[in-house]
Amino acid sequence: MDPVHQDFFEGGAGRERTVAANERAFQRRWIVPRVLRATGDRDLRTTVAGTPLAAPVLVAPTAFHRLAHPDGETATARGAAAVGTAMVVSMAATQPVEEIASAGGPLWFQLYPQPDLDFTEYVVKRAESAGCRALVVTVDSPVFGRRERDLRNGFTDLPSGYACENMRDAAGRVRSIAMDATAGWDRIAWLRGVTGLPILLKGILHPADARLAVEHGVAGVIVSNHGGRQLDGAIPTLDALPAVVAAVDGQIPVLLDGGVRCGTDVVVALALGARAVLVGRPVVRGLAAGGAVGVREALERLATELDLALALAGARRPVDLTPDQVVTR
Numbered sequence: 001m002d003p004v005h006q007d008f009f010e011g012g013a014g015r016e017r018t019v020a021a022n023e024r025a026f027q028r029r030w031i032v033p034r035v036l037r038a039t040g041d042r043d044l045r046t047t048v049a050g051t052p053l054a055a056p057v058l059v060a061p062t063a064f065h066r067l068a069h070p071d072g073e074t075a076t077a078r079g080a081a082a083v084g085t086a087m088v089v090s091m092a093a094t095q096p097v098e099e100i101a102s103a104g105g106p107l108w109f110q111l112y113p114q115p116d117l118d119f120t121e122y123v124v125k126r127a128e129s130a131g132c133r134a135l136v137v138t139v140d141s142p143v144f145g146r147r148e149r150d151l152r153n154g155f156t157d158l159p160s161g162y163a164c165e166n167m168r169d170a171a172g173r174v175r176s177i178a179m180d181a182t183a184g185w186d187r188i189a190w191l192r193g194v195t196g197l198p199i200l201l202k203g204i205l206h207p208a209d210a211r212l213a214v215e216h217g218v219a220g221v222i223v224s225n226h227g228g229r230q231l232d233g234a235i236p237t238l239d240a241l242p243a244v245v246a247a248v249d250g251q252i253p254v255l256l257d258g259g260v261r262c263g264t265d266v267v268v269a270l271a272l273g274a275r276a277v278l279v280g281r282p283v284v285r286g287l288a289a290g291g292a293v294g295v296r297e298a299l300e301r302l303a304t305e306l307d308l309a310l311a312l313a314g315a316r317r318p319v320d321l322t323p324d325q326v327v328t329r
Ligand SMILES: Cc1cc2nc3c(=O)[nH]c(=O)nc-3n(C[C@H](O)[C@H](O)[C@H](O)COP(=O)(O)O)c2cc1C
Pocket: 008, 009, 010, 022, 060, 061, 062, 063, 090, 091, 092, 110, 138, 202, 224, 225, 226, 227, 228, 229, 257, 258, 259, 260, 278, 279, 280, 281, 282, 284
């Protein structure tokens, strides 16, 4: 991969403290296994916002897949479909959502709230028509994070021949993605009025925001700091998870992303109350290494490791894990 593009995929905001801390937070957790629990007949399946998943690991929305592999987002979707999980298509995808949907697996669509409401509605309807089953609204980006690597590399736009294909308006012109610092909770109420799709908010870290999310009728929250690409110094997602889980009090599912790298990480997040996790960079690395097959292998490896870790931790199903099975040292 072009090292400039690799820096885009791997990098984060500021001094990348939060990027590193997301992974480190998992290193500080230890699993306390239960025994003699008859875990022979394991079942990894779960359902989130009406979408059945073969395992509680989804593909996080990440931008610009054609820079990682010529087959782009369609290859990622094929890899996700092969393992029976959902891909969240980024608003900054480099292929049209209709084409990505041809892979056949379940898709959700990620949206940055745009200041132009008519255009926002147009994009949402397009995702709906393409068959997306949920809308993931990214709420941690009122402005764009300062990505030092990209600034150093002069990477400010897509190379010619690439575009954010889901930002085309009705006339076929590609709009720039705006970060809308004017958006408030009323925007979520407005979105609920324009789509029947379940809405999940991505980028929740504070328990008070989790409660507001419940009050605004969303179908789920994703505890996320955008993989450390927005607010450097933001709390690692695993550290934020327990308070968010307590705040929603079982009323809606809580998902988590950031730093999930292996099956035992998934076990820890599930035990602390996440219904499922999403993975960003591991999927992009799989895509860069081997297209759809690379994505499939990255996701398969996580599912296989999760299956093994569940058995060894004494759980037959993800819901059998309990918070007392994780300690922090
Ligand atoms: C290269 C890259 C591009 C991303 N693009 C988006 C995006 O378009 N929309 C979004 O909501 N989040 C985006 N994210 C954040 C991811 O959805 C996710 O929160 C994060 O990658 C999870 O952390 P992980 O990479 O450690 O798994 C991006 C992350 C990366 C690494």
